[in-house]
Amino acid sequence: MTRYLHLFRRELQLAFRQGGEIGLALGFFVLAVVLFPLGVGPEAEILRRIGAGIIWVAALLSAVLSLDRLFAADYADGGLDLLALSAMPLEGAVIAKCAAHWATTGLPLVLMSPFLGLLVDLDGASIALLALGLLLGTPALSLLGAIAAALTLGARRPGVLSSLIVLPLYLPVLIFGAGAVEAGIVGGGARPHLLLLAALSLGALPLAPIAAAAALRQALD
Amino acid sequence: MLTYLANPARFMRISGVMLPPLGLATVAVLALGLYLALFVAPPDYQQGESVRIMFVHVPAAWMGLFAYLVVAVASGVALVWRHPLAEIAAQAAAPLGAAFTLVCLVTGSLWGRPMWGTWWAWDARMTSVLVLFFLYLGYIALVNAFDDMGRGARAGSVLALVGVVNLPIIKFSVDWWNTLHQADSVFRMGGPTIDPSMLWPLMIMVLGYLLLFKTLLLVRMRTALNEAKARALRLAAPARAAEAPPPDATPVLR
Numbered sequence: 001m002t003r004y005l006h007l008f009r010r011e012l013q014l015a016f017r018q019g020g021e022i023g024l025a026l027g028f029f030v031l032a033v034v035l036f037p038l039g040v041g042p043e044a045e046i047l048r049r050i051g052a053g054i055i056w057v058a059a060l061l062s063a064v065l066s067l068d069r070l071f072a073a074d075y076a077d078g079g080l081d082l083l084a085l086s087a088m089p090l091e092g093a094v095i096a097k098c099a100a101h102w103a104t105t106g107l108p109l110v111l112m113s114p115f116l117g118l119l120v121d122l123d124g125a126s127i128a129l130l131a132l133g134l135l136l137g138t139p140a141l142s143l144l145g146a147i148a149a150a151l152t153l154g155a156r157r158p159g160v161l162s163s164l165i166v167l168p169l170y171l172p173v174l175i176f177g178a179g180a181v182e183a184g185i186v187g188g189g190a191r192p193h194l195l196l197l198a199a200l201s202l203g204a205l206p207l208a209p210i211a212a213a214a215a216l217r218q219a220l221d
Numbered sequence: 222m223l224t225y226l227a228n229p230a231r232f233m234r235i236s237g238v239m240l241p242p243l244g245l246a247t248v249a250v251l252a253l254g255l256y257l258a259l260f261v262a263p264p265d266y267q268q269g270e271s272v273r274i275m276f277v278h279v280p281a282a283w284m285g286l287f288a289y290l291v292v293a294v295a296s297g298v299a300l301v302w303r304h305p306l307a308e309i310a311a312q313a314a315a316p317l318g319a320a321f322t323l324v325c326l327v328t329g330s331l332w333g334r335p336m337w338g339t340w341w342a343w344d345a346r347m348t349s350v351l352v353l354f355f356l357y358l359g360y361i362a363l364v365n366a367f368d369d370m371g372r373g374a375r376a377g378s379v380l381a382l383v384g385v386v387n388l389p390i391i392k393f394s395v396d397w398w399n400t401l402h403q404a405d406s407v408f409r410m411g412g413p414t415i416d417p418s419m420l421w422p423l424m425i426m427v428l429g430y431l432l433l434f435k436t437l438l439l440v441r442m443r444t445a446l447n448e449a450k451a452r453a454l455r456l457a458a459p460a461r462a463a464e465a466p467p468p469d470a471t472p473v474l475r
Contacts, residue, residue: 169383
């Protein structure tokens with residue numbers, strides 16, 4: 001267990017010391033949301049109607065953008081080989097790395113989302129649903145993203161490729177995440193949407209590391 | 222069976238014998254199916270003549286899904302048994318499946334214009350078929366993204382298995398999201414609701430599509446094997462020339 005914590009702490013330290021990294025994904029997230037009112041017009045009703053969807057789409061894109069952070073550097077400098085040779089199962093290492101990735105990309109988005117909710121004129125209850133949905137859904141984004149990040153190691157143009165691979169897999173998260181806020185506004189129950197989001201994350205927790213570790217193994221040999 | 226057909230040379234021999242009759246059967250069944258669908262089957266009481274698009278559309282949708290299943294099963298076999306032909310089969314099936322899916326999307330769109338009054342609607346089934354198309358594109362792009370071809374094939378195998386686990390989840394989530402498409406009328410509890418005069422041409426068309434898929438799959442697999450052989454020969458040619466230098470260049474040893 002301590003080994004996983006060590007790996008988790010190492011990833012966090014790397015993310016923090018390389019500065020910019022966390023700010024980059026967050027800045028992209030905010031900027032993408034800001035672009036929409038400029039594109040569709042500043043009317044509050046329209047923004048309120050599509051706001052949650054915009055924020056979720058921006059969260060998806062910013063998650064895709066930060067995927068190469070997961071394995072690419074360790075793959076280039078050989079750290080991944082050491083992880084594969086170490087006593088801890090590669091699946092566990094993937095979980096530790098995903099947890100660190102989520103803490104440095106997903107969590108900042110969750111914390112930032114209430115402010116963005118204000119920008120698109122959501123009311124208090126919708127903002128709470130939005131943040132809660134992001135909190136439940138973003139772990140799935142990191143976990144599913146790990147599969148794409150591992151598969152595209154060493155490929156030509158890995159960034160474009162991993163977004164092509166992973167965005168279809170993100171679809172259910174987007175549907176239920178935006179659906180939760182929508183249901184809160186029009187008066188359906190938001191609860192099933194949130195439960196399904198949690199189910200997606202919990203389902204991805206054991207399954208995605210298996211696929212990602214399989215992809216890493218064949219990238220390394 | 223699995224190991225018996227694993228030998229590429231044996232596969233080439235057997236598939237070479239199978240291919241001509243398979244191709245002839247494909248042409249015959251498709252011609253019969255199209256004749257029945259376009260001239261014999263009655264027009265629908267509601268949709269009129271445009272119902273005939275259904276005979277091209279529905280088998281394409283089924284084959285699009287079926288081909289993904291073939292890709293996934295072949296990928297699983299490739300990962301578990303390292304079967305030499307499985308990866309080739311998966312890679313050969315993927316573009317075919319993408320093509321069937323595209324045919325399904327295009328014919329559905331052509332049918333939707335007069336019937337629903339729109340080329341495209343964000344209906345659950347249409348969306349999930351569109352996602353299936355993107356899954357195919359992702360698989361094909363991933364397989365071709367590596368300089369080392371074996372690596373691309375293995376990465377593709379993992380992705381195909383991930384996709385097949387995700388496909389039902391995507392399907393159910395878009396189903397819940399929005400549904401406009403008519404419910405299934407062939408596979409349902411209590412037997413099909415479609416009239417036999419339309420069901421029979423449809424089934425013959427499905428058989429024709431299936432034969433077409435098999436024929437093209439074999440052709441593509443044979444082409445891939447021949448390409449691999451040609452590449453190996455090309456790579457071996459300079460090496461062989463280096464191994465046996467011209468006689469006048471042999472160093473004299475004293």
